Amino acid sequence: MSGGTEIPVRVTKVTMVADRIKRFRFERLDGRPMPYFSGGAHVIVSMNDNGHVRRNAYSLMSPPYDCSAYEISVLHVEDSRGGSSFMHEKVREGDEMRVSHPVNLFHPDWRGRKHLLIAGGIGITPFIAMMEQFSREGAHFELHYAIRTRDRGAYCEDLVASYGPHRVKIYCDAENNRIPVARLVDGQPLGTHLYVCGPTGMIDGVLKAGLEAGWPQQNLHCERFLSTPPGKPFTVKLTRTGKTIHVGHHESMLEAIEAAGVDAPYLCRGGACGQCETRVTACEGKLLHNDIYLSDEEKAAGQKVMLCVSRFEGAALHLDL
Amino acid sequence: MAIAFKQETFRDDFSYRNSPENIRRFPFPFDRDEYMYSVNMEPHVKGQKGTVFESLIDVDEHYIAEMHDRALVLKEDPLRYQALPHMMTAQWDTLELLMEEQAAGYPEHFTLIRNGDQWRWINRPLGIDDTFTFGDRATLPYEPLEYITRQAQGDFCIVDQRDGNLWMDAGMVTTQADWSLDFDIGMNFMEWHGPVPLAHQMGVFERALKFLLNLQQGKPTRRFNWTMTINPRLDTSPENYPKWGPDRATVTPENVGDKVHLRVEVQTLWRLPRSNAILFVIRCYLMNMNELVTVPKWARRFPRVLRTLPPELIDYKGLTRYRETTMDWLSKYDDGAPTSPGTFPD
Amino acid sequence: MLVEGIKSRPVYRGLTIQPRARRHIFALEGEGAHALLDRKTELDETARSRSEILYLGRGSQGKGHDEALRKLGADMFFTAPTIATLLFRLKGTLATAHMGTRLYIAGTEGFIGQAMIVALDNGMDHASIITEHRGSLARRVQCVHCKGITEDVTHSPFACSHCSLPLLVRDHYSRRLGAFQGVNVDAEEPGSAPDPEELFL
Numbered sequence: 001m002s003g004g005t006e007i008p009v010r011v012t013k014v015t016m017v018a019d020r021i022k023r024f025r026f027e028r029l030d031g032r033p034m035p036y037f038s039g040g041a042h043v044i045v046s047m048n049d050n051g052h053v054r055r056n057a058y059s060l061m062s063p064p065y066d067c068s069a070y071e072i073s074v075l076h077v078e079d080s081r082g083g084s085s086f087m088h089e090k091v092r093e094g095d096e097m098r099v100s101h102p103v104n105l106f107h108p109d110w111r112g113r114k115h116l117l118i119a120g121g122i123g124i125t126p127f128i129a130m131m132e133q134f135s136r137e138g139a140h141f142e143l144h145y146a147i148r149t150r151d152r153g154a155y156c157e158d159l160v161a162s163y164g165p166h167r168v169k170i171y172c173d174a175e176n177n178r179i180p181v182a183r184l185v186d187g188q189p190l191g192t193h194l195y196v197c198g199p200t201g202m203i204d205g206v207l208k209a210g211l212e213a214g215w216p217q218q219n220l221h222c223e224r225f226l227s228t229p230p231g232k233p234f235t236v237k238l239t240r241t242g243k244t245i246h247v248g249h250h251e252s253m254l255e256a257i258e259a260a261g262v263d264a265p266y267l268c269r270g271g272a273c274g275q276c277e278t279r280v281t282a283c284e285g286k287l288l289h290n291d292i293y294l295s296d297e298e299k300a301a302g303q304k305v306m307l308c309v310s311r312f313e314g315a316a317l318h319l320d321l
Numbered sequence: 322m323a324i325a326f327k328q329e330t331f332r333d334d335f336s337y338r339n340s341p342e343n344i345r346r347f348p349f350p351f352d353r354d355e356y357m358y359s360v361n362m363e364p365h366v367k368g369q370k371g372t373v374f375e376s377l378i379d380v381d382e383h384y385i386a387e388m389h390d391r392a393l394v395l396k397e398d399p400l401r402y403q404a405l406p407h408m409m410t411a412q413w414d415t416l417e418l419l420m421e422e423q424a425a426g427y428p429e430h431f432t433l434i435r436n437g438d439q440w441r442w443i444n445r446p447l448g449i450d451d452t453f454t455f456g457d458r459a460t461l462p463y464e465p466l467e468y469i470t471r472q473a474q475g476d477f478c479i480v481d482q483r484d485g486n487l488w489m490d491a492g493m494v495t496t497q498a499d500w501s502l503d504f505d506i507g508m509n510f511m512e513w514h515g516p517v518p519l520a521h522q523m524g525v526f527e528r529a530l531k532f533l534l535n536l537q538q539g540k541p542t543r544r545f546n547w548t549m550t551i552n553p554r555l556d557t558s559p560e561n562y563p564k565w566g567p568d569r570a571t572v573t574p575e576n577v578g579d580k581v582h583l584r585v586e587v588q589t590l591w592r593l594p595r596s597n598a599i600l601f602v603i604r605c606y607l608m609n610m611n612e613l614v615t616v617p618k619w620a621r622r623f624p625r626v627l628r629t630l631p632p633e634l635i636d637y638k639g640l641t642r643y644r645e646t647t648m649d650w651l652s653k654y655d656d657g658a659p660t661s662p663g664t665f666p667d
Numbered sequence: 668m669l670v671e672g673i674k675s676r677p678v679y680r681g682l683t684i685q686p687r688a689r690r691h692i693f694a695l696e697g698e699g700a701h702a703l704l705d706r707k708t709e710l711d712e713t714a715r716s717r718s719e720i721l722y723l724g725r726g727s728q729g730k731g732h733d734e735a736l737r738k739l740g741a742d743m744f745f746t747a748p749t750i751a752t753l754l755f756r757l758k759g760t761l762a763t764a765h766m767g768t769r770l771y772i773a774g775t776e777g778f779i780g781q782a783m784i785v786a787l788d789n790g791m792d793h794a795s796i797i798t799e800h801r802g803s804l805a806r807r808v809q810c811v812h813c814k815g816i817t818e819d820v821t822h823s824p825f826a827c828s829h830c831s832l833p834l835l836v837r838d839h840y841s842r843r844l845g846a847f848q849g850v851n852v853d854a855e856e857p858g859s860a861p862d863p864e865e866l867f868l
């Protein structure tokens with residue numbers, strides 16, 4: 001089976017934690033413990049919307065060593081294609097859902113002498129579990145967390161209360177407070193690792209500031225909450241199964257292929273892990289590579305495509321599936 | 322059913338032998354009459370009774386003797402166990418995995434009682450009954466990885482995942498086919514596989530690495546590897562090469578059956594939950610040629626594999642001095658009849 | 668030229684000055700001095716004011732570069748009498764260094780390996796360290812049997828300087844030890860060691 005074994009769970013609690021952000025607690029239907037996970041890990045949540053299955057990645061934010069349940073926090077994005085709207089509008093306490101085993105594409109470098117965490121908005125989620133783990137293991141860390149407004153910022157008070165204002169710093173746009181990134185990356189002790197998660201612009205800005213301050217790439221880490229950008233509909237032909245599949249505006253190639261009953265491999269569904277890499281057998285037109293997995297050369301060569309986030313414009317696309 | 326553990330040695334008088342039942346469950350690695358490197362990985366799921374896959378971590382009749390041999394090796398050379406400081410979480414993950422799997426597979430021999438962080442571990446074959454705090458290294462007599470791998474058959478490496486690669490950052494290695502943990506610790510996947518011939522050029526390692534980087538929790542995978550050893554010696558380390566190297570020159574047509582051993586490694590790979598590292602278990606099985614020929618299919622197939630082995634592999638595996646003699650001896654058991662597909666006895 | 672295709676041997680890509688580094692530390696041994704002197708023009712005023720040069724004169728071609736190096740006008744300059752004293756100084760420098768500090772190592776492979784170990788111990792990632800091989804091709808070799816290290820090995824097989832076993836120098840390199848692996852060449856048939864060949868000069 002693709003994407004890992006799914007665990008049937010019940011939604012045992014839904015909490016509104018901030019404007020447009022809800023927390024969901026999942027417990028196993030069979031009453032057994034959840035698998036442990038590592039800070040930074042996410043699960044794929046399968047949402048069954050009247051027979052239409054959507055799958056989104058959500059970072060685990062419950063304590064990694066607490067196997068009684070998993071918790072995620074979901075931002076209701078504007079113009080959602082459906083996933084976060086479904087979570088916010090349809091999911092109720094007592095509902096049954098399925099989540100994958102944890103996958104971690106944003107794990108801390110445990111060699112780090114110090115861990116510098118930079119979060120923007122909903123990008124806080126992976127860090128909540130990471131900090132639990134750091135503090136339990138006695139690792140040295142510091143969080144800088146940017147929010148737009150106080151009522152949109154999730155968990156600010158809790159985090160300051162748990163770890164103290166010397167380790168958790170909050171910056172609020174509405175109060176004209178910005179993370180002083182350039183100053184932060186200057187003067188960190190040798191062996192510090194930096195992790196950033198948040199809006200694309202913020203991630204790019206922080207990584208750039210790090211490189212400009214002479215940091216080596218090996219010490220800079222990020223996680224992007226990529227999702228398929230909506231695009232023009234297109235058609236793709238699967239040469240092995242002989243199926244022709246229509247991909248609509250608001251679905252990814254992977255979703256359309258799954259809906260047609262073809263089992264395609266995946267893990268992150270966010271263009272990061274490489275699992276859904278598929279060989280292109282013919283392409284008349286332009287591949288829109290939206291992933292961060294393939295190298296620029298591979299993208300230019302056009303021999304491979306990542307089903308979960310990439311799209312196509314043109315006359316014909318044939319895939320080896 | 323309780324296992325009847327044997328008293329035997331892997332050095333000096335080499336009294337190690339397999340019981341007839343243990344021969345039947347030997348993990349013969351060849352599913353056809355020839356061999357070449359490949360990305361031979363398959364899901365590590367439970368197999369039938371009477372195979373080494375009956376439990377996901379296999380314990381057999383050699384358990385006590387192997388643990389005794391490991392203790393002897395460590396007394397001579399403590400560097401066979403090493404762990405870099407950032408691997409502590411992965412050590413605890415490994416301790417949990419091995420205790421859980423051994424207790425699940427062999428409840429009459431091993432028991433794990435968990436009460437929050439207070440754990441009690443009972444290992445009846447070795448007479449151990451310890452209570453400790455999970456996560457607190459001061460409550461165990463050794464580091465967690467050393468503690469549990471002194472009580473588990475096979476060699477163990479823990480590899481850390483960083484920067485799109487795997488790094489061998491901890492291990493217990495006392496039953497190895499001629500490689501040194503002390504030398505390789507800290508290397509990445511391509512580096513520690515550096516000495517292996519042909520496989521790099523074939524793209525085997527590139528594909529295997531890509532696969533492992535995505536290895537998922539709860540879905541372990543396995544592969545076979547094999548070589549040959551003269552005398553049933555577990556510790557064929559480079560460190561002790563001057564001790565076992567001369568054995569290779571002692572093979573004669575008269576002693577092939579006793580001295581020459583097929584050495585099979587069942588390698589399993591597990592994503593560890595708290596550390597996101599991967600545990601690599603190298604479980605070594607030895608069987609001499611007298612034992613091997615008791616299974617007619619294996620007796621036909623093995624000389625054919627040896628005959629068609631690429632020269633680079635003969636040299637790398639160190640078979641040069643005794644391959645011919647072994648093939649000649651085995652040829653009397655090969656009537657040329659076709660062999661059935663698969664690895665199991667007919 | 669170094670032998671190509673040894674998968675475990677680091678690739679020494681050459682000293683390229685990282686323009687954005689906040690601090691440049693150059694650890695230079697013997698002919699390694701040339702690696703920096705040849706790139707004099709890349710070192711602008713800012714880079715010089717952020718540089719610290721640690722130099723050890725060694726080997727016939729590698730001595731006497733003190734003056735030329737000093738004239739580069741780095742913020743700090745230190746001449747070490749031995750590898751051990753240079754490494755000790757490097758340790759001190761890195762212990763209080765900040766992110767943005769980049770380390771450059773040039774010299775023989777054995778020296779690069781030893782300086783690299785100091786850097787790893789101080790939390791640096793090996794891939795972030797800039798290296799250039801200069802000078803002799805002699806190898807630093809660890810005897811896998813007694814674990815003793817023999818410096819400046821030019822022949823294979825050679826006698827281990829600790830346990831005297833005749834060792835074959837394998838093409839397998841450990842970054843953590845900063846050394847190649849030496850394995851007893853005649854273990855299977857004691858006394859059958861071939862004549863030494865001069866391979867690494």
Ligand SMILES: Cc1cc2nc3c(=O)[nH]c(=O)nc-3n(C[C@H](O)[C@H](O)[C@H](O)COP(=O)(O)OP(=O)(O)OC[C@H]3O[C@@H](n4cnc5c(N)ncnc54)[C@H](O)[C@@H]3O)c2cc1C
Nearest residue numbers: 057058059074075078079080081083084125225227229270
């Ligand atoms: C590893 C990982 C971890 C994640 N963790 C979390 C988490 O903890 N919490 C959380 O809330 N979310 C998380 N996400 C994001 C989550 O998976 C969904 O993408 C998100 O919930 C939106 O899903 P959707 O189906 O509602 O909207 P989608 O239709 O998928 O689109 C989201 C919105 O972004 C817009 N958009 C998409 N691409 C672009 C683009 N290129 N340019 C401009 N606009 C664009 C869309 O128009 C829409 O408004 C994570 C993602 C990944 C890959």
Ligand code: HEM
Nearest residue numbers: 358359360361478480500513514516517520525529548601
């Ligand atoms: C992360 C887990 C792994 C570890 C720690 C590991 C370690 C090793 C080591 C130490 C060697 C000996 C090299 C030497 O001669 O010095 C080796 C050999 C080898 N490995 Fe791996 N390995 C791993 C996974 C794999 C995988 C997944 C493959 C899949 C193809 C593989 C294929 C091989 C092969 C073909 C050899 C040569 C064996 C022989 O011919 O005897 N390894 N491995």
Ligand code: FES
Nearest residue numbers: 269272274276308
């Ligand atoms: S599923 Fe991970 S890259 Fe597509």
